[in-house]
Amino acid sequence: MLDLRDLDVFYGGIRALKSISLHVSEGELVTLIGSNGAGKTTTLRAISGLLRPRKGTIVYDGEPIHALSPYHIVQRGISHCPEGRHIFGNLTVDENLRLGAIQRRDAREVRRDRDWVFSLFPVLAERLRQLGGTLSGGEQQMLAIARSLMSKPRLILLDEPSLGLAPVLVDTIFDVLRQLKESGRTILLVEQNARLALDIADRGYVLETGRLILQDTAEALRANEQVEQSYLGG
Amino acid sequence: MSFLEYMLQQTINALSIGSLYALMAIGLAMVFGILRLINFAHGDMMMVASYSALALLLAGLPYWVVVPIVVLITAFAGILMERFAYRPIRGAPDVAMLLTSFAVTIILENSVVMMIGARSRPFPVPEFLRAVYHYGNVTVASVNVVAIIATAILLVLLTLFVTRTDIGISMRAAADDMTAAQLMGIPINRVIAAAFAIGSGLAAVAGLLWTAKVGKVDPYMGFFPVLKAFVAAVIGGFGTIPGAVLGGFVLGSLEISLQGLLPGQWSSYRDALVFGILIVVLLVRPNGILGARAREEI
């Protein structure tokens, strides 16, 4: 479904990604792990159109998308839930969700999706009229994911959903991720918490300072000594 | 004049001038909220509106037809301005964009000077706006009443727009968090153009009201009002619409109070004081009364 090939991405004069190649097949949950600054977020930003690669291609459903703006990327069914949540603090929960579906024209389907999202995260229904900025960290993360789901994406890019959250909340969120995976959605998950990520993923890639150093099935990575030491021990 | 009459008089004056500042400040705030651009050329939208109105009135069209046409013309001018002056430099450092807005001001003002002339011209103010009513010792100019009512109506419409329509909510989202807004797939160019259009349209109304009060137009008429509008927006909370509105009325009240309080020969220093207050506000509470989310800047 998604195919990155030899991607080079620069931040100003600094090369953030070097020759990244990875792919995600439909229905898979693929995870991108690695230490801070490895380039995981950069990869997602390149896919969602916030960054333009200097070299290489990104192909989605057979169509090159690396030169498209975020507007067109969302149109094609890719949704990026960014690191740090980035919910609209001055807008209500309701408005946040509405924005998630801003491109959609099918009102009835949208309403059904809202109900579904509320079934995944019941607390959001309670806080519907509250401003996003008044929500707790965990609730904001739920809102961010819910908002991404409102665009009815076929491919979900998730960046660090567990960041800064208490373990209980993390479990809740990863339960939802599991549900999403079981319902057939394709997910590309970036995670600091490699253990959690590899528990849930089908396959994984390991990034280090902008390069891909390992790729394998999740099981194999879990058993891998190097991964064990660098990313799971900590 | 009794104290009550005095307060009533001053309140009406403050509300009416506050309305004008609020209308102008909203346009500045909307654009700044989304683009971080302080658009000083916004004042020239007042000027464009007034000159367009003058041309149409002299051509014989009745005032009530002229007003909506002028608002549309000015909104369109705002869209053009964004497209050709600001979109090419989007992403530039804030100061570069501010300076560009100065350049746009100069281009607009001097175009009028070049084509029409620098002298001020009388504006045929319609009868209903020239009327003045007396209630005891209180003098009420109808233009002031119209200003207050028009602003109230426009504010209601604007609020509906930014809370009920997709574009309106997208605008608020973009001002809140541009990155996230982009990730939602908001049509960013359309949203920005809409912000300019609405802001300019409101400036057109402010311009027509101003012209009705002053009775004449000149190419530089928008410069000082936009500076004042900027002060209003900063005081209220720069970057948000409620902040702009609040700031407009606060500034209006401030000006009227200063005018009353300052002893005779010092009253003309009122404007200097207003700008001094701006500096103080920037120092003490740069995010204004309503305190929009602080941004880290060095």
Next chain:
Amino acid sequence: MDGIGTRPETKAPDWRRVAAIATPLLLLSLLPLYATFGASAYEQRVIIVLGIDIMLVLSLNLFNGFTGVFSLGHVGFMALGAYGSAILSMPVAHKAINLPELPAWLAGVELGFLPSILTAGLLAAVVAVVIGLPVLRLSGHYVAVATLSFLVIVRVVLINATPFTRGSRTFFGTPAYTSVWWVYAWVLITIYIAWRILRSPYGRAMLAQREDRVAALAVGVNVLRTRMLPFVLSAFLTAVAGALWGHYILSFSPNAFYFTETFAIITMLVVGGMGSISGSVVGTVLIVLLTETLRELERGFDLGFVQVPPLYGLSQILMAVAFISVLIFRREGLLGNTEINFMRLFSKRERTADKNE
């Protein structure tokens, strides 16, 4: 304008350094020389105004190039210089007629040329300290806005302090002291001061960090203190330039010290390149020449087959368009923050030194 390519190990022989410094200075002195011997009255005027503009642009560059922060209020200091020096130097008898309401302590004062402009400059410096304390703490474009407020405040004061300034009416009676040599002597002084500050090691570090102020703070740079000295210095020099201008043009009004002048100076600065001394000179020369040419065209001209009518305001429009174009296509200006490398004229055997730092 010493070459930047000189590295300690390959220090050029003394005569080359002298030549590299002397060349631009000689080039510069061509202007006053021409003005004195052979130029028409019109050309003399242009050369004098050019010199004053160079001084204004360099003074602004001193602050902006050093701190990366924009002051939009510098023309306010120019006004202080012009009005201040004019009032101080005006003969007492004239003061009685032109400024009858002047307070007694001022009405009796009559200073010579140099003391007047220096006093006016000092006054501006003091005001700069007072303004700088609150304003220089602010960030990026808030400083620009706050200094713009200063400009407006100065204007309001000028218009209202009628005993001192004759309000919005024309101020006249300034003693005609300015000569082209005075102007260019001060230009030289300004260049020297700008050179010392911008090219000092500290200055160069600040220049490099101009875009990255987070790094500057991390290194422990006290923002207020580092900005204050260039601000005060540039205010002083701007005021002196204003005084020189006042003593040349002899009569002026508050309108000369407002938005139009501000934008003209900023255009010259941006076109030439912020942080570059030679850039400021080049930018100013270019814009002044452009303006003069355009101003001629503004009066209307005859193309032979068609009469183009007067188009007042056209020069301003074209300047603004030029300004926007620079911002779009070459934001760093003609010279960015590098200097014209005169060393290259004199070093043939050395490998070509970089133009960029």
